[in-house]
Amino acid sequence: MLGTIRRFWRDQRGVALILVSVMLPAIIGFSLLSIDMSRVNNMHNDLQKAADAFALAGAAELDGSNGAWARAERAMATLVHNESYFSTVGTNGRFILSAGQPGGALRCNSAGNISWCFLKTIPADTAAITTANYANTDPAVGQLETRFVQVTVVPTGFAAIFPASFLTGNTASNSFNVGASAVAGFRTSVCDYTPVFICNPYEGSPGGVSLEQAATTREYRRRQITLRNDGSYQPGNFAFLASPDGNGAQALELALARVKPSGCYAQDGVNTEPGQNAGPVQDGLNARFGISKNYVGTANGPAANVRMGLKSFNCNNSTTFETDPTKGIGLEEDSCISAGNCTMMGGRMGAGDWNFARYWAANHPGRAVPSALSGTGVNLPTRYEVYRYELDPDGNPATNDSIVGDASVGGETGTPSCGQTPVTTVDRRILYGAIIDCNAIGGFNGRADNVPVHAFGSFFITEPIKDGKNINVELVDITGKGGRGTLDNFLRDEAQLYR
Numbered sequence: 001m002l003g004t005i006r007r008f009w010r011d012q013r014g015v016a017l018i019l020v021s022v023m024l025p026a027i028i029g030f031s032l033l034s035i036d037m038s039r040v041n042n043m044h045n046d047l048q049k050a051a052d053a054f055a056l057a058g059a060a061e062l063d064g065s066n067g068a069w070a071r072a073e074r075a076m077a078t079l080v081h082n083e084s085y086f087s088t089v090g091t092n093g094r095f096i097l098s099a100g101q102p103g104g105a106l107r108c109n110s111a112g113n114i115s116w117c118f119l120k121t122i123p124a125d126t127a128a129i130t131t132a133n134y135a136n137t138d139p140a141v142g143q144l145e146t147r148f149v150q151v152t153v154v155p156t157g158f159a160a161i162f163p164a165s166f167l168t169g170n171t172a173s174n175s176f177n178v179g180a181s182a183v184a185g186f187r188t189s190v191c192d193y194t195p196v197f198i199c200n201p202y203e204g205s206p207g208g209v210s211l212e213q214a215a216t217t218r219e220y221r222r223r224q225i226t227l228r229n230d231g232s233y234q235p236g237n238f239a240f241l242a243s244p245d246g247n248g249a250q251a252l253e254l255a256l257a258r259v260k261p262s263g264c265y266a267q268d269g270v271n272t273e274p275g276q277n278a279g280p281v282q283d284g285l286n287a288r289f290g291i292s293k294n295y296v297g298t299a300n301g302p303a304a305n306v307r308m309g310l311k312s313f314n315c316n317n318s319t320t321f322e323t324d325p326t327k328g329i330g331l332e333e334d335s336c337i338s339a340g341n342c343t344m345m346g347g348r349m350g351a352g353d354w355n356f357a358r359y360w361a362a363n364h365p366g367r368a369v370p371s372a373l374s375g376t377g378v379n380l381p382t383r384y385e386v387y388r389y390e391l392d393p394d395g396n397p398a399t400n401d402s403i404v405g406d407a408s409v410g411g412e413t414g415t416p417s418c419g420q421t422p423v424t425t426v427d428r429r430i431l432y433g434a435i436i437d438c439n440a441i442g443g444f445n446g447r448a449d450n451v452p453v454h455a456f457g458s459f460f461i462t463e464p465i466k467d468g469k470n471i472n473v474e475l476v477d478i479t480g481k482g483g484r485g486t487l488d489n490f491l492r493d494e495a496q497l498y499r
Contacts, residue, residue, distance in 0.1 A: 242273050243273075326358070430459065
């Protein structure tokens with residue numbers, strides 16, 4: 001009997017069954033937890049992808065113009081189709097996430113399975129978004145300043161297989177909610193742009209005119225503006241952006257002369273560089289007229305129309321200009337610019353009253369004023385319009401009817417001197433630059449990082465630089481709200497996720 005008991009005591013057969021029986025609840029529990037974790041992770045991924053897609057679709061419409069909120073809502077409602085699985089709603093846990101179009105009048109709203117708020121700024125990644133980041137509640141103001149949209153997917157129920165009551169010993173629910181959110185923004189950048197920024201000449205609305213009004217109204221675009229580089233940042237002054245080619249004097253001169261600069265710049269922030277480089281500015285920009293000693297005959301050639309009131313030029317930079325307007329002094333200055341008694345923008349913005357009739361009589365003697373340029377008063381043509389007409393009167397490049405070769409009373413034509421081949425692939429008389437609200441930003445001078453840009457602009461250089469610092473220009477166009485679309489080929493509009 002004793003031997004039988006000993007054999008039984010030492011017998012290990014069947015012990016695995018005992019261990020499995022003991023561990024089986026834990027094994028099943030861990031298996032269920034693994035399945036639940038996989039299911040909830042898949043569900044969260046579905047919801048997060050939906051939030052990302054809704055945010056990106058909405059952000060792509062936030063261009064700072066009227067109607068942006070309604071367009072963003074429409075994009076989220078019509079362009080996005082997302083499905084989610086394993087929820088407690090829908091058919092067998094599968095349902096379609098949707099948005100809606102409640103009218104675009106509220107900065108925060110909801111429709112379908114999402115809610116959203118339009119933002120003007122976002123804080124640092126570690127900080128929470130608050131109402132201080134929200135756009136203005138008035139759509140007329142808020143839509144213009146909106147740059148981001150925050151989208152939240154309504155939390156959706158998830159039913160776990162693992163019995164929560166097994167762990168808690170009570171009737172705890174196996175269900176909980178899963179949600180997701182995303183923040184996307186609209187980013188505008190330009191490439192092949194000159195590394196120059198201009199303090200907004202229309203900041204503070206001189207003469208009651210904003211930058212957007214000036215860009216869309218001939219009467220205001222015609223105003224001549226004197227851009228100055230004197231080291232201070234105030235409306236009408238210009239300085240330099242950080243250039244990929246460097247910001248030394250030689251690099252800046254080349255960047256200003258180059259047919260196709262290499263820089264790309266984003267509207268939400270540019271880096272500025274100090275410098276008062278009078279010599280490089282004059283030599284670089286005057287290459288566009290074919291009268292810079294460093295660039296005569298090079299690949300960075302002049303514009304196809306360089307009419308400027310040139311009296312003599314011997315190809316060695318010995319240049320004299322005509323002073324008698326009846327013989328042709330180029331595209332004449334506004335009266336107060338010439339007299340030095342302007343009242344707008346610190347004395348450097350004219351009234352747009354240039355003497356077109358005298359210019360035409362002096363530079364195209366015997367040729368009648370064409371109907372396309374016959375406006376007077378508020379309809380007086382801009383200098384840029386006259387310049388473009390001389391290049392192509394009928395608007396059809398194939399007809400080759402340019403009148404650039406007309407000789408003025410003084411004998412000048414618009415054809416580049418010294419046998420230089422003009423550049424026709426780009427308009428060499430246009431200066432491109434970032435327009436910054438320098439007074440509103442305040443406190444930056446010299447080198448600064450991430451300076452926000454009001455818009456990117458194009459300016460027509462009305463005459464060559466003669467004093468080393470001042471550039472006389474007309475505003476041609478701006479990007480974004482108020483622009484006329486002529487800069488679209490430079491733009492890279494992108495919607496991107498930030499959170």
